[in-house]
Amino acid sequence: MTYKLGRIIAVHSYKGGTGKTLLSVNLAASLAKEGRNVCLVDLDFRAPSLFAILRKESSESWANDYLNGDCEINKALVDLSSSMPGNGKFFACLANPSTESIRDMSTKDRKWEMQALGRLLALRDTLFRTGEFDYLIFDTSPGLQYSSINAIVAADLVVIATTGDRSDVNGTSRMLRELYKMFEKKTALVVNKVLDAGSKTKQEEMDARAKTQYQVPLLALVPCFCEILRAEGGLIFPRDKPDHPFTKIMGEIARKIDSDQTQ
Amino acid sequence: MNKEESIGRKPLQVLEKIRDNLERLNEKMEVMIEIQKHGQRDVLQPLSDAPMDVMTLLSMPDHLRKTAMTVCRCGRATAEEISEQTSRARAVESAYLNQLVIMGHLKKERNGRKAYFYLDRENIG
Numbered sequence: 001m002t003y004k005l006g007r008i009i010a011v012h013s014y015k016g017g018t019g020k021t022l023l024s025v026n027l028a029a030s031l032a033k034e035g036r037n038v039c040l041v042d043l044d045f046r047a048p049s050l051f052a053i054l055r056k057e058s059s060e061s062w063a064n065d066y067l068n069g070d071c072e073i074n075k076a077l078v079d080l081s082s083s084m085p086g087n088g089k090f091f092a093c094l095a096n097p098s099t100e101s102i103r104d105m106s107t108k109d110r111k112w113e114m115q116a117l118g119r120l121l122a123l124r125d126t127l128f129r130t131g132e133f134d135y136l137i138f139d140t141s142p143g144l145q146y147s148s149i150n151a152i153v154a155a156d157l158v159v160i161a162t163t164g165d166r167s168d169v170n171g172t173s174r175m176l177r178e179l180y181k182m183f184e185k186k187t188a189l190v191v192n193k194v195l196d197a198g199s200k201t202k203q204e205e206m207d208a209r210a211k212t213q214y215q216v217p218l219l220a221l222v223p224c225f226c227e228i229l230r231a232e233g234g235l236i237f238p239r240d241k242p243d244h245p246f247t248k249i250m251g252e253i254a255r256k257i258d259s260d261q262t263q
Numbered sequence: 264m265n266k267e268e269s270i271g272r273k274p275l276q277v278l279e280k281i282r283d284n285l286e287r288l289n290e291k292m293e294v295m296i297e298i299q300k301h302g303q304r305d306v307l308q309p310l311s312d313a314p315m316d317v318m319t320l321l322s323m324p325d326h327l328r329k330t331a332m333t334v335c336r337c338g339r340a341t342a343e344e345i346s347e348q349t350s351r352a353r354a355v356e357s358a359y360l361n362q363l364v365i366m367g368h369l370k371k372e373r374n375g376r377k378a379y380f381y382l383d384r385e386n387i388g
Binding site (some may be wrong): 110111113114116117119121146149150153179181182184 | 278315317319320323325328329332335336338356382384387
């Protein structure tokens with residue numbers, strides 16, 4: 001049975017370093033700030049990073065354990081609501097950063113991946129049925145990794161983080177044609193690290209690229225902010241810098257997604 | 264149950280049996296029609312237990328992928344339930360589902376007149 005109460009959003013990209021985790025965390029925080037109940041899941045098992053950004057070095061159980069079938073999802077959830085702005089719940093399900101776990105996750109076979117997809121799909125029933133959560137946000141590995149494709153298949157909306165880098169533009173276009181389209185996934189684009197994002201010419205150029213080359217809606221252009229680089233992953237902007245332009249952009253993205261203006 | 268009732272039920276049971284057999288025959292014919300329509304290449308080697316992971320989904324022809332993904336989301340469903348979600352005819356979905364069973368990606372179970380299709384995630388491999 002499909003529960004329409006909540007939505008699963010997968011944040012994905014063709015290349016690494018496009019800002020997937022930055023977008024995932026700040027989107028989750030923006031939605032929570034708007035009063036939505038959010039659960040952020042780290043599915044980047046090759047390079048777990050949410051634990052460091054959210055400063056949770058240990059967890060009773062990890063996302064790895066849930067997908068392994070070793071625990072139920074409630075054991076792998078960490079409640080961080082008190083450290084986030086707004087009235088919404090902010091839970092996280094972290095990927096185990098130990099080298100042993102990273103190695104273990106990279107050796108899984110097709111049967112395991114199929115079962116993992118089943119467990120990701122089951123989250124919809126477990127977390128949305130009771131109305132406990134409004135959004136599940138999957139932070140994924142870049143490119144065509146098993147775990148990311150599982151996340152894409154399970155998601156209602158895929159937010160693609162991309163940059164102006166030529167190889168990224170090329171790879172993202174191919175991924176849109178050969179992956180998302182095959183799964184008939186609703187997708188939206190966030191172009192990150194844009195120089196001169198405020199200029200009209202740049203906006204028109206990006207709009208045209210989204211329409212002609214990518215053929216998906218453009219959610220936002222995110223300028224290249226020095227403050228983001230300086231923060232070194234230590235800031236959650238809706239919480240720590242409520243008046244920063246990046247916080248405002250993330251707020252707009254959250255509102256667009258929340259009002260389903262992603263067509 | 265008295266003797267008269269028992270005698271009265273027998274033709275009914277025979278008719279039900281004939282109807283079930285006709286339905287099964289119809290399903291097999293639907294699969295054969297689909298195989299001819301889309302070509303043998305779409306029906307890979309009949310496998311006993313072929314895990315339906317995302318890479319397998321990606322390698323499927325579009326018409327089968329849509330059905331397979333809907334079963335992935337539902338877990339267990341009849342052709343009727345799948346057709347409601349894909350907006351394709353029940354007979355078409357029934358053919359695709361049976362094709363996926365032949366390919367070893369799905370399991371099929373009958374419960375009375377209804378045939379349920381599902382992914383056997385635990386026992387495949």
